[in-house]
Amino acid sequence: METSLQRKPANPRTTSVPNDLDAFWLPFTPNRAFKRAPRFITRAKDMHYFTPDGRAVLDGLAGLWCTNAGHNRDPIVAAIKREAEELDYAPAFQFAHPKSFELASRVAALAPADLNRVFFCNSGSEAVDTALKIALAYHGVRGESARTRLIGRERGYHGVGFGGISVGGIVNNRKLFGTLLAGVDHLPATYNREHQAFTKGEPEWGAHLADELERIVALHDASTIAAVIVEPMAGSTGVLPPPKGYLQRLRAICDKHGILLIFDEVITGFGRLGHAFAAERYGVTPDLLCFAKGVTSGAVPMGGVIARDSVYEAFMRGPEHVIELFHGYTYSAHPLACAAGLAALDLYRDEGLFERAKKLEPVIAEAAMTLKGVPNVLDVRAVGVAVGIDLASRPGAVGKRAYEVMERAFHDEDLLVRVSGDTLAIAPPLIVTEAQLAEMFEKTARAIRAVA
Numbered sequence: 001m002e003t004s005l006q007r008k009p010a011n012p013r014t015t016s017v018p019n020d021l022d023a024f025w026l027p028f029t030p031n032r033a034f035k036r037a038p039r040f041i042t043r044a045k046d047m048h049y050f051t052p053d054g055r056a057v058l059d060g061l062a063g064l065w066c067t068n069a070g071h072n073r074d075p076i077v078a079a080i081k082r083e084a085e086e087l088d089y090a091p092a093f094q095f096a097h098p099k100s101f102e103l104a105s106r107v108a109a110l111a112p113a114d115l116n117r118v119f120f121c122n123s124g125s126e127a128v129d130t131a132l133k134i135a136l137a138y139h140g141v142r143g144e145s146a147r148t149r150l151i152g153r154e155r156g157y158h159g160v161g162f163g164g165i166s167v168g169g170i171v172n173n174r175k176l177f178g179t180l181l182a183g184v185d186h187l188p189a190t191y192n193r194e195h196q197a198f199t200k201g202e203p204e205w206g207a208h209l210a211d212e213l214e215r216i217v218a219l220h221d222a223s224t225i226a227a228v229i230v231e232p233m234a235g236s237t238g239v240l241p242p243p244k245g246y247l248q249r250l251r252a253i254c255d256k257h258g259i260l261l262i263f264d265e266v267i268t269g270f271g272r273l274g275h276a277f278a279a280e281r282y283g284v285t286p287d288l289l290c291f292a293k294g295v296t297s298g299a300v301p302m303g304g305v306i307a308r309d310s311v312y313e314a315f316m317r318g319p320e321h322v323i324e325l326f327h328g329y330t331y332s333a334h335p336l337a338c339a340a341g342l343a344a345l346d347l348y349r350d351e352g353l354f355e356r357a358k359k360l361e362p363v364i365a366e367a368a369m370t371l372k373g374v375p376n377v378l379d380v381r382a383v384g385v386a387v388g389i390d391l392a393s394r395p396g397a398v399g400k401r402a403y404e405v406m407e408r409a410f411h412d413e414d415l416l417v418r419v420s421g422d423t424l425a426i427a428p429p430l431i432v433t434e435a436q437l438a439e440m441f442e443k444t445a446r447a448i449r450a451v452a
């Protein structure tokens with residue numbers, strides 16, 4: 001049988017890259033610009049990606065905020081290989097394999113307080129939708145089914161499911177996708193450049209913005225509100241650390257009104273802020289905690305939700321042969337993901353990578369702030385091993401300058417950075433050295449100057 005690839009002329013130069021760019025519709029990518037000047041990656045090791053022509057590209061974003069232990073680490077690779085030979089797949093419903101329990105216990109042990117029950121899925125988006133559904137159902141099984149409203153936050157990113165974009169607050173991710181979930185409201189974003197520019201760590205200004213939740217409660221009444229969801233540090237929108245005291249205030253208001261608090265820790269989980277979870281850094285325990293990305297150090301897709309005991313227990317009622325939560329995915333706790341997850345957690349522990357992240361925090365902040373004064377840099381924010389850099393937009397072309405910086409960085413500086421609007425993000429694997437951090441910001445500065 002003739003396949004479509006056979007019908008297309010093969011690229012004569014190499015077989016290690018796709019020989020036709022038409023078929024693949026790239027996610028969250030300007031497809032036409034990419035296909036005109038593709039950025040291919042064919043191999044990775046530790047802190048570097050490698051291009052088809054053999055260039056080593058310094059990874060400034062841990063892949064996509066996920067390869068926290070670095071790339072192609074031997075123990076993770078070996079664990080995946082072993083598992084693939086042993087157990088390709090076990091049905092996720094009504095049956096289970098032992099590594100799923102082992103990984104759940106290990107993840108729960110990393111989470112603070114009574115966040116002890118782990119529900120697995122395959123991505124951050126699924127984790128968010130899972131958490132929102134658990135929150136709604138939790139109130140339902142307790143006889144408070146009127147609690148249906150969900151509160152997100154402006155500039156929040158919670159993946160791309162309908163639940164996630166409904167509570168999310170990034171306009172381009174929402175505007176073409178209909179009316180979304182009904183009954184959603186949003187807190188204001190916590191960023192204010194006038195009060196917060198060039199802050200290292202959590203800004204002093206802005207805790208009062210949590211009080212907006214009281215206004216929303218007054219408008220809708222607490223009896224209609226199921227949950228509030230926030231990223232403890234908003235990553236995708238450009239690294240916005242929470243103002244000091246903000247999360248504590250949100251927690252207090254949620255407690256006062258019987259509203260569940262959900263932390264979306266898809267980026268902040270597994271060491272990014274110097275702790276297993278941001279919940280620990282901030283001393284605030286949510287009722288549900290979403291994770292993904294770093295749980296396997298990006299090697300196999302996996303996500304999940306950690307619930308407090310009280311949330312789980314609320315469901316454990318009724319006849320024992322009846323399913324308590326009608327929710328799950330074919331690939332929940334996939335054997336390869338569990339194997340990768342266990343190996344990744346071993347690496348984090350054995351190499352002390354969360355502690356390493358904490359030690360690196362002042363170093364990366366210092367290096368990042370060297371960008372102050374570089375043309376078109378409006379703000380630099382640094383928290384944990386994450387940096388957001390706001391650039392001045394080109395007149396009438398929002399996002400173009402940062403996109404050009406990203407292209408320059410990749411092609412001319414051998415550096416991978418992330419771009420979102422006119423904001424650059426830098427958040428390397430936690431194995432990054434101090435010398436590599438310095439290199440990263442020197443390269444970034446050069447790339448920014450090059451497109452000035």
Ligand SMILES: Cc1ncc(COP(=O)(O)O)c(C=O)c1O
Pocket residue numbers: 065122123124125126128157158159160231235236264265266267292293
């Ligand atoms: C906070 C947060 N939630 C959810 C997601 C979605 O994760 P995924 O792309 O794995 O669906 C992301 C992805 O960056 C994220 O940063």
